[in-house]
Amino acid sequence: MRIWIISMFTVLLISTQTIACEKQQIVTEQIQENITQSLTAPQQIVIHFGDGNTIQLDDKLIIEKIINDLKAMPYKKVSGPDEVGQSFTFEFSSDKQYSSTGYFVINKKYYKVTDQELVSELNKYVVDYGRTFVPQLLPGV
DSSP: HHHHHHHHHHHHHHHHHHHHHHHHHHHHHHHHHHHHHHHHOOOEEEETTTTEEEEOOOHHHHHHHHHHHHHHHHHEEEESOOOOOEEEEEEEEEEEEETTTTTTETTEEEESSOOOHHHHHHHHHHHHHHHTOOTTSSOOO
């Protein structure tokens, strides 16, 4: 009897974890779909750098690369940022911004990139691109 109870408990525990994983997968896919659908290539992106410099990006190829990189990143929904300070912020529109700390704000809802390596790669690309216009951009970064 004791073995049967332990076996049933184990089966129940495994089933619960499997269902929780499946629900998390569905939520993650919905978040990804929400971000992907809301990101279309704008005519321009305004980049506000942390040192006060601003660049209006209107190069279609660069914009498409940035949009594609952002769409490829995995996100999770969060209640708000847990980090402050950033190297830059993309302003796509009044209701869509992305910061170099890996936070995307869409209609006042926060999403955080879960792969920091992808965040770092995009950050390096944007800062290097910005330095082609402002060589002293973000010294020390």
